[in-house]
Amino acid sequence: MKKIECISVFDMLKIGVGPSSSHTLGPWRAGQRWIAELKKKDTFDLVETIKVDLYGSLSLTGKGHATDIASILGLCGYDPVTMDLSMLENLIASIQEEKKILFNRELEIDFDPKTQVVFNRKFLDFHPNGIKFSAKLKNGKKTSSCFYSIGGGFVVKKERKNAKKKIENFEQFPFPIEKATELLAYCNAEGKKISEIVLENEKSLRTETQIDKGLRDVWQVMLESMFTGCHTEGILPGGLKVQRRAFDMHQRLIGDVEYNSPQQWLEGIRNTEVKFRQILKWVSCYALSVNEVNASLGRVVTAPTNGSAGTVPAVLMYYMTIENHDANFEHVKQFLLVAGEIGSLFKKGATISAAMGGCQAEIGVSSAMAAGALTELLGGTPEQVLMASEIAMEHHLGLTCDPIAGLVQIPCIERNAMGAIKAINAAEIALETDATKAKVPLDKVIETMWDTAKDMHAKYKETSEGGLAVKVSLSDC
Numbered sequence: 001m002k003k004i005e006c007i008s009v010f011d012m013l014k015i016g017v018g019p020s021s022s023h024t025l026g027p028w029r030a031g032q033r034w035i036a037e038l039k040k041k042d043t044f045d046l047v048e049t050i051k052v053d054l055y056g057s058l059s060l061t062g063k064g065h066a067t068d069i070a071s072i073l074g075l076c077g078y079d080p081v082t083m084d085l086s087m088l089e090n091l092i093a094s095i096q097e098e099k100k101i102l103f104n105r106e107l108e109i110d111f112d113p114k115t116q117v118v119f120n121r122k123f124l125d126f127h128p129n130g131i132k133f134s135a136k137l138k139n140g141k142k143t144s145s146c147f148y149s150i151g152g153g154f155v156v157k158k159e160r161k162n163a164k165k166k167i168e169n170f171e172q173f174p175f176p177i178e179k180a181t182e183l184l185a186y187c188n189a190e191g192k193k194i195s196e197i198v199l200e201n202e203k204s205l206r207t208e209t210q211i212d213k214g215l216r217d218v219w220q221v222m223l224e225s226m227f228t229g230c231h232t233e234g235i236l237p238g239g240l241k242v243q244r245r246a247f248d249m250h251q252r253l254i255g256d257v258e259y260n261s262p263q264q265w266l267e268g269i270r271n272t273e274v275k276f277r278q279i280l281k282w283v284s285c286y287a288l289s290v291n292e293v294n295a296s297l298g299r300v301v302t303a304p305t306n307g308s309a310g311t312v313p314a315v316l317m318y319y320m321t322i323e324n325h326d327a328n329f330e331h332v333k334q335f336l337l338v339a340g341e342i343g344s345l346f347k348k349g350a351t352i353s354a355a356m357g358g359c360q361a362e363i364g365v366s367s368a369m370a371a372g373a374l375t376e377l378l379g380g381t382p383e384q385v386l387m388a389s390e391i392a393m394e395h396h397l398g399l400t401c402d403p404i405a406g407l408v409q410i411p412c413i414e415r416n417a418m419g420a421i422k423a424i425n426a427a428e429i430a431l432e433t434d435a436t437k438a439k440v441p442l443d444k445v446i447e448t449m450w451d452t453a454k455d456m457h458a459k460y461k462e463t464s465e466g467g468l469a470v471k472v473s474l475s476d477c
Contacts, residue, residue, distance in 0.1 A: 004348075006172065007348065012304050016153055018299075018309070018408070019064075019294050019295050019297065019307070023061060024066050029155045030071070030155045031073070031133070032077070034075075034133040045107065048136050048137060052118065053120055054117070058128075058129045064408070065407075066297060071131065073088070075104070085299060088297065127148040127149075127355070128356065128461070129151075130146060132147075151353025152305050152353075175197050175200060179443045187382040188382070193382065195334040215336050220262075222290070227259075227289075229246045232292070233248070238295070240410060240474065242295075244292050245292075246288040253282060254269075272321075287311060288413055288414070294309050304352045305352060305366070308365070308419065310417070310420070311423060312339050312366055312370045315370035315373070315420050316373070319331070334373075334377060338385065342373070342389050343369045349447065350447075352365050357449065357450070358398070358452075358456050359396075359400055359402075360396050360453070363399060363415045364396030364419075367396060367423045371388040371389050371426040371427050372385045373385075375427040380431050380435075383438065385430075386438075387435040388426045390442040393445050397452055402467025402470075405469070
């Protein structure tokens with residue numbers, strides 16, 4: 001039997017810190033993994049000096065994505081899921097001023113970020129997002145380890161000769177899925193919805209109680225990021241002087257009403273009568289709010305990346321506040337299970353890394369995830385779910401990644417709103433179609449996306465060397 005990599009919904013929907021899953025969360029996780037390696041080799045306590053080398057896309061847009069800061073936080077031993085982000089600014093300022101780092105919060109060593117975090121324009125062969133940690137030990141020896149941030153917070157090492165053996169040792173889902181056709185075949189054979197097939201796979205890794213808790217945590221972070229973004233005004237950091245728009249948009253939508261908590265806010269919106277034009281504004285507001293939080297080094301959920309973190313929660317919030325005022329956690333669970341599975345199909349068949357595939361790999365995939373998930377909640381068949389995902393991606397094919405000044409702000413924040421609107425539209429079109437007669441299968445769109453990614457010029461893939469990134473500069477702003 002062919003071995004298929006098991007990608008969990010929790011791999012696709014990770015709680016982390018912005019602004020980028022591949023440029024912030026990935027390097028942060030890489031730092032944590034390097035510490036684990038040193039501990040395993042019993043060399044951690046021997047570390048005397050540390051150097052961090054960033055390569056390719058991690059270097060070219062690293063400043064704008066806080067890659068240097070994320071790497072340092074990983075070396076400090078903090079976790080992006082649990083760290084108190086209110087201490088972040090003072091911690092980094094202290095390290096820069098005192099030129100010392102408390103390695104894994106255990107070992108104080110000299111560390112000057114200006115000289116010991118190096119931005120190399122060189123691209124490594126294995127992946128555009130390379131990061132190498134090096135250390136000089138007290139016994140005079142040296143050690144180093146190289147990691148690659150491949151999108152969505154996933155971090156890998158370069159494949160070696162034993163990689164095949166490792167793949168063969170993967171746990172197998174009861175319903176191993178590599179392509180959309182396989183997923184559909186399981187649904188038809190078992191008489192189940194896509195979410196039910198995905199749940200059975202998840203139950204092979206965790207108890208249902210653990211699954212529910214994990215998904216509740218994911219939804220809570222999504223809700224909190226929307227609430228925070230809608231209640232925070234001012235200018236985004238980074239030098240572009242981008243005005244937060246979710247605050248003003250939200251104020252105009254709710255008027256004089258005040259809400260003290262995310263849950264109270266959710267219930268309040270549900271009781272508001274909304275017209276079509278307001279629906280567009282609400283969905284846009286939800287998406288903008290998340291990505292403004294993300295751009296401010298706030299906590300969000302990769303869906304499938306930080307740069308595209310606003311699309312999926314915006315569409316889920318649309319369902320809960322516009323389509324179904326009685327929606328509960330079971331609906332949230334169903335939505336997230338489907339969204340995670342659609343995302344995993346793109347990761348297996350193409351990429352979710354903008355450095356590899358441009359923005360089609362981020363906003364395109366997030367829109368496809370949201371479209372498919374919404375379609376199932378609205379009563380769509382598995383065929384219609386896959387059609388909605390196909391439609392959403394089809395109309396993002398070729399989308400470039402050209403962040404101005406390397407910041408996940410322009411055009412990234414607005415693209416989340418556009419991706420959310422397209423997802424809703426794709427779902428409605430699919431629901432009105434006999435999807436058993438679909439002309440373009442989802443698998444073919446995934447293959448086309450990957451072909452497009454490989455053909456796309458490197459300057460349009462998260463390097464800030466093409467598109468809007470060269471037409472508009474910091475000085476223009």
